[in-house]
Amino acid sequence: MNLASEADIATKVSRMADRVRWGHPEIVRRGIDPCRLAIEGDPESPEAFSFLVLGDSGTGLHRRDTPQRRVAEQLLAHGADARFLLHTGDVVYQVGSSEQYPDNFIRPYREWIVGGEDWRRLRYDRLVFRVPFLPVLGNHDYYDLPLPLGLLAGLTAPPRRLLRAWLDLDVGWHGSYVGQAWARAFVDVLSAVPEADLGDHLESTRTATVDGARCLLYRPGRFTRLPHRHYTFRWAGVDVFALDSNTFNQPLPGGTDDGELHQRRQRLDAERASLLLSLGPLGGDEDIRDDRAAKAEQLDEQIRDIDKQLASGVSARAGQAPAVDGAQLDWFADALIASWRNPAVRGRLLVLHHPPVVTEASKWDQGQTLAVRAQLRRVLDRVAAALGDLPAGRPLLDLAFSGHAHCLEVLDTGDTGHGDAHIPWAICGGSGYSLRRQRREGPELLEGPPGAERVVARSRLFLGRSGRGSALRRAYSALRVEVAAGTPLKLTLVPLVAEKAQGEWRPYRGAAIPL
Numbered sequence: 001m002n003l004a005s006e007a008d009i010a011t012k013v014s015r016m017a018d019r020v021r022w023g024h025p026e027i028v029r030r031g032i033d034p035c036r037l038a039i040e041g042d043p044e045s046p047e048a049f050s051f052l053v054l055g056d057s058g059t060g061l062h063r064r065d066t067p068q069r070r071v072a073e074q075l076l077a078h079g080a081d082a083r084f085l086l087h088t089g090d091v092v093y094q095v096g097s098s099e100q101y102p103d104n105f106i107r108p109y110r111e112w113i114v115g116g117e118d119w120r121r122l123r124y125d126r127l128v129f130r131v132p133f134l135p136v137l138g139n140h141d142y143y144d145l146p147l148p149l150g151l152l153a154g155l156t157a158p159p160r161r162l163l164r165a166w167l168d169l170d171v172g173w174h175g176s177y178v179g180q181a182w183a184r185a186f187v188d189v190l191s192a193v194p195e196a197d198l199g200d201h202l203e204s205t206r207t208a209t210v211d212g213a214r215c216l217l218y219r220p221g222r223f224t225r226l227p228h229r230h231y232t233f234r235w236a237g238v239d240v241f242a243l244d245s246n247t248f249n250q251p252l253p254g255g256t257d258d259g260e261l262h263q264r265r266q267r268l269d270a271e272r273a274s275l276l277l278s279l280g281p282l283g284g285d286e287d288i289r290d291d292r293a294a295k296a297e298q299l300d301e302q303i304r305d306i307d308k309q310l311a312s313g314v315s316a317r318a319g320q321a322p323a324v325d326g327a328q329l330d331w332f333a334d335a336l337i338a339s340w341r342n343p344a345v346r347g348r349l350l351v352l353h354h355p356p357v358v359t360e361a362s363k364w365d366q367g368q369t370l371a372v373r374a375q376l377r378r379v380l381d382r383v384a385a386a387l388g389d390l391p392a393g394r395p396l397l398d399l400a401f402s403g404h405a406h407c408l409e410v411l412d413t414g415d416t417g418h419g420d421a422h423i424p425w426a427i428c429g430g431s432g433y434s435l436r437r438q439r440r441e442g443p444e445l446l447e448g449p450p451g452a453e454r455v456v457a458r459s460r461l462f463l464g465r466s467g468r469g470s471a472l473r474r475a476y477s478a479l480r481v482e483v484a485a486g487t488p489l490k491l492t493l494v495p496l497v498a499e500k501a502q503g504e505w506r507p508y509r510g511a512a513i514p515l
Contacts, residue, residue: 002094004143004300007178009247009323012142015178016244018227021190024046026198030206034259035331036215037226037233038208039084039132046237046346048485052496055088055353055403058104067476068108068432070498070505076111077340078480078496081234085112085131086434088403088428089138089187089353094297096141096176098124099195101185108432109133114221129224133186136242137229139301139351140402141182144175179229188216188225210234211342214336230328232335238483239339241332243352244401246361247297247325248375251309251367253316258309265306272299286360294406294434298362309367324375333379334397337386344382347489354442355402356420357413357457360464361439363405373420380419383427395422398489399481401514406436407464408477408495410513411457416447426493430477435465461513463497473501482512491515 007015020028020034027034043049052075057068075085092104101124110116114128175180183189193201205225208217216227229244275295312322338347356373358364380396387396396419409427413420443459463475476498484490493515497508 004140004175005146006139006143009325010354011178012244012247013325013327015180019180019183019189019191020187020228021198022196023122023226024190027372028203030202031214032202032206033210033213033215033227035228035335036210036213037218037231038210038215039233039235040217040219042234043236046486047234048483049083050079050081050477050480050482051235052082052085052480053088053351053401053426054085054431056090056406056429057087057108058090058092058100058140059433061515065505066432067093067109067498067500068104069515071431071476071478071496072108072111073479074496074498075478078494082131082480085133086240086351086400086401087133087135088351089136090403090429090433091135091182093140093433094180095143095145095174096181097174098176098184099174101181103333105185110342111161112403124181124451127185127224128221130221132218132220132224132241134226134233134240135182135186136351136353137179137182137240137244137246139246142176142179142246144177145173183229186226187229188227195296195377202477211338218504224269230331234345236483237344237346237487238489239345239347240349240351241335241348243332244325244328245352245354245372248322248329249338249354249368249372251305251312251371252322252374253312258313261306261309261313263302263311268299268303268306270302272296275299291434294436298436302362302366305366305368312367329375329379331387333382336379336383338392340383340387340396346487347483350397350400352400352402355425357411357425357445358402358405358407358409358427359411359439359441359443359459359462360405360407360409360427360436361437364439364445366439377416377418377420382419384419394488395424396420397492399424399426399429401426403427405429406433407438407460407462408475408479408497409438409463410461410493411445411459413457414455416456426479428477428479430475432463432476435474435476437465438462461495461510463495463510467501470502473499475499 059068092100106119106122110119112131112133115310117121131181206214206216208215218224232241282287339348355370355374356376363369383396400423405427407430412500413423415421444455445457446453447456448454465474467473478496480496482492493511493513499508501504
């Protein structure tokens with residue numbers, strides 16, 4: 001049995017739409033852009049600034065010396081002047097449960113939260129951030145517990161505390177309720193506003209105007225809510241687009257022969273069974289506990305990815321198209337086109353959870369990775385066709401961020417022959433949860449038929465798990481991004497790393513990366 005269950009794409013879309021009252025007449029009548037926010041204090045001029053990026057952080061497995069907190073301290077030390085923080089998803093493991101927000105999110109990031117000095121008294125659904133904290137949804141933020149496991153977790157809480165000596169699954173007694181906890185923590189949930197009060201609420205919160213349309217005003221220290229699960233904002237002339245990749249990551253059909261996929265699934269099932277049978281007490285070693293839980297989670301994710309590929313094959317043979325959130329992708333295409341045509345915008349950034357290119361060993365060839373690549377490529381091809389020569393040789397995005405792969409990686413995209421050509425990617429998914437290794441096949445990603453492959457991306461930095469035995473190193477990470485003044489946009493990435501080797505935390509010395 002998988003440790004988590006996952007709703008289908010249509011359910012995710014509809015549940016999140018209901019929470020923000022998508023298409024409500026009061027929103028339409030007031031001319032409100034439902035996916036845009038303005039951040040109070042935006043200088044509007046093309047000045048220099050910096051921001052922080054982290055992801056895949058929300059673990060509660062470590063209770064003494066937590067890597068998540070070590071990374072948070074790196075962010076605090078290097079981000080005193082940061083204008084905002086981007087989070088690439090998986091805010092709370094394992095299943096996005098509201099009961100785990102205090103330990104897995106509020107406590108490690110308490111300095112960014114109003115009242116965080118007394119973090120135990122804070123409610124996860126009433127958080128106010130001192131500095132804009134801007135996340136996207138990760139797959140774990142959408143996960144729920146299968147009913148039998150949820151009942152077991154609720155009925156056996158005291159015995160489960162004893163089982164932490166073998167394997168801590170880092171779950172409560174319920175899951176996210178299809179992303180509800182994430183929405184209540186970060187989104188302006190209009191469904192919670194009485195109908196009679198909705199007009200007044202919109203008048204008091206949608207007070208900004210951007211590009212001629214009213215939108216939500218994000219006010220650090222006072223009102224810090226997002227308008228929807230996907231959204232855009234602008235700071236100092238730079239547009240940032242945040243997407244929910246959980247609704248366009250359904251693997252594409254791989255043909256009619258599913259025999260190899262079934263065999264791979266059987267091997268993974270056997271490996272998972274062997275892992276569970278081999279468990280023994282850990283003697284309080286949190287690193288080993290983290291490794292075991294991470295291995296179980298990795299096997300579950302790989303099995304779930306194969307199940308999604310098999311389901312896509314069944315749908316294709318039945319003449320059904322793959323499930324995809326076309327409305328969100330159309331919104332992104334239109335917004336990116338408008339951004340390029342706006343002379344007030346000097347650069348464009350993207351953040352989403354699932355990476356289209358990555359060399360982390362467990363994610364690089366997954367069906368979901370390839371699906372996100374295909375869907376983004378389709379959108380960016382449309383944008384390129386609409387813009388013609390306007391980009392003047394620049395990539396359609398100056399930089400894109402993802403998580404999901406538990407590492408820090410910087411990749412250069414090559415000439416793919418599509419709208420995604422030459423876009424640099426930063427995979428920021430190593431901010432607290434157990435790390436993964438780079439694949440053995442090396443730093444170059446190839447694409448195309450055998451004998452005619454071409455390099456579509458090349459890794460220039462990979463930090464995660466490396467070495468073995470006494471030489472094992474764990475590099476937990478985040479990023480500081482420095483944006484230079486002026487046009488065109490110039491960016492520099494500064495890795496923020498907390499590295500552990502031989503049971504000790506050691507200083508990391510790595511150079512900044514100009515793009």
